[in-house]
Amino acid sequence: MDDLGPRHSGSVFVGLVGTSQVLGLVSVVLTGVWMGHYRGGFAWDGSAQEFNLHPLCMVLGLIFLQGDAILVYRVFRNEAKRNVKLLHGIIHLLALIISIVGIVAVFDFHRAAKIPDMYSLHSWCGMATLVLFCVQWVIGLLFFLVPGMSSWLRSMYLPVHVFCGLTLLVMAIGTSLLGITEKLLFSITSxxxxxxxxxxxxxxxxxxxxFYGGVLGYLITREEYRRPPNPEEESLSVHFKTLTEGGSPGSP
Amino acid sequence: MDDLGPRHSGSVFVGLVGTSQVLGLVSVVLTGVWMGHYRGGFAWDGSAQEFNLHPLCMVLGLIFLQGDAILVYRVFRNEAKRNVKLLHGIIHLLALIISIVGIVAVFDFHRAAKIPDMYSLHSWCGMATLVLFCVQWVIGLLFFLVPGMSSWLRSMYLPVHVFCGLTLLVMAIGTSLLGITEKLLFSITSxxxxxxxxxxxxxxxxxxxxFYGGVLGYLITREEYRRPPNPEEESLSVHFKTLTEGGSPGSP
Structure with missing residues (x-):
């Protein structure tokens, strides 16, 4: 699309970002409507109403917020890198906290209703996603926000971090679809x-x-939407590099 | 990993390709064991044994073969482009035929058992994946195998084709997980x-x-495993381009 000029590319980008936000928000609202209207609403007492917090928290935290945390690198690609990194880390932390509330809700409900834990494919995929999400967050913090990490190591790890981030978003979406199928077959079988x-x-x-995952994936992987090289940041990064060790500068 | 030298990068590549093949083949075998040993084997008579062909065909066609059809561009990245394109198209066609057999099997079984069609999330995702797979195959054939297509259009469409291909593989895997969950909840609920x-x-x-999807996704998206530019092919492509119209040469 570069060939069609930057204005066309820019309007497609704005349209896709807008579409992703509508898809994400409508998904969170639909989850709320499903649990609120059809499944009896919300509570924190070990009942089925506590379970209802699980889908809402996971769609809000591990899908919508995780997706937007990734998207800030494209939307704010002309802002100062350090601020964007901080925003990326903070939204991810918020996503993690909301997801943990969602996980606690389902384990609480299982304990009260004497339902076994961790037997389904949904639970295996979901637990793997949450654990890997935590690992990715901690390693990301160490590599990209704590000062003093070697620039060479940062540039080596960056593509792996980006790939794992998108993979975790896809895993979260896949796990949600499994959860939807499970819930429907348990609740309204016939x-x-x-x-x-x-x-x-x-x-x-x-x-x-x-669709949310598809639009996010497209926005994140298109070359033309990447952060453009910033000569000032590069020279600062190279300057910092000479104080540590050899290699090429890199940060997400 | 480029920084660790081409030999290290090459052995990681071989290891990952090998791992993907083991994961894909073991998945096909496990599907066969599940349906053959636990679900009563295979038949073509509208019975539950006909249904059993559905998971086997979909995992073999729409996951293992689709994944390998994509992978040929990385494994044979130093071979003549035209041959690799043909192989890519042929494996995809084989994947499509096997998948259609799998789809017919489940509709046949539903008709015989008077089970409604297309009500579940699994069926919605699966049908969308298969229809989009057909569309992608036909458009890919028109753009990259039929001679005379503008090089500019090819190079414009190429990144979209690659993105959609990987998205379809992910959708096929997600749909299979939904199918696994459905089948288990219908067959062995308690x-x-x-x-x-x-x-x-x-x-x-x-x-x-x-894991198969993760390894495939990594192999396909890593910059260092892409097909290296071939000066001879480039000059041929540019020469051909002057016979058609302006733009940059491109083919997958």
Whole structure:
């Protein structure tokens, strides 16, 4: 799209970012409507209403906020790198806290209802995603926000960090679709195959999450939307590098 | 990893390709064992045994073969481009034929057992993946194998084709995990939560498919594993371009 000129590329970018935000927000709202209207609302007492916090927290934290935390590198690609890094880390931390509330909610509900934990594919994928998300956050903090890390190591780790971040977002979306399927088969087994409104709403939610992941993935992987090289930051980074050790400067 | 030298990069590449093939083949075998040993084997008579062909065909066609069709561009990155393109198209065609057999099997079974079609999130995601797979195959054929397409259009479409290909593989894997969850909840509802061997086997299959997608995604997106520029092909492509219209040469 570079060939069609920067103005065209810019308007496509704005359109795609806007679309991603609409998809993300509508997904969070639909999850709230599903749990609030069809499943009896929310509580924190070990009941099914406590379980209802689980899908809402996971879609809000591990999908919408995780996606937006990644997206800040594209939306603010002309802002100071240090500020964008901080924003990226803070949104991820918020996503992590909300996700942990969501996880605690489902374990609490299982304990009260005497339902075994960690037997389903949804739980295996979900736990793997959350644990790897924590690992990625801590390693990212050590490499890119704590001063003194070798520039060579940073530039080596950067592409792995970016790849793992996008993979974790995809895993979170896939795990949510598994959760939607599980919940529908447990709650409305026979009505689901009769196209009950609750089932259709939950299916639409799943499709919106897939679109959210698709648009995010496109925005993050397109070369033209990457942060442009900044000569001032480069020279600062090179200057800092001479104080540590050899290699090429790098940070996300 | 470029900084660690081409020999190190090459051995990592070989290791990752080998791992992907082991993961893909073990996934196909596990699907066969699940359907063959736990679900009563295979038939073509509208029975549950006909349904059993559905998971096997989809994992073989839309995951293992689709993944390998994409991978040929990395494994044979030093071979003649035209041959690699042909191989890419042929493996995709084989994947498509096997997938269509798998889809027919499940619709046949549904008709015989009077089970409604297309109500679940698995079916919505699966049908979207298969239809988009066909569209991608036809457009890919028109752009990259039929002679006479403008080089400018090819180079414009190439990154979209690559992105959509990887997205379709991810969608196929996500859809398979949904199918695994559905099948387990329909077949072994209460035993699943007691960690019945069938459930554990199917969960392990799901995790292997996620790893297959992860390794494939890494191999395809790493800059260092891309096809290196070939001056001879470039000059031929530029020469051909002057016979058509302006723009930069491009093909996958």
């Amino acid at each position: 009505a689901y195959s009769q196209f009950a409104p609750e089932g259709v709403l939950a299916n639409v939610l799943g499709i919106l999450l897939v | 035993a699943y939560s007691q960690f019945a061997p069938e459930g554990v086997l199917a969960n392990v299959l799901g995790i292997l498919l996620v």
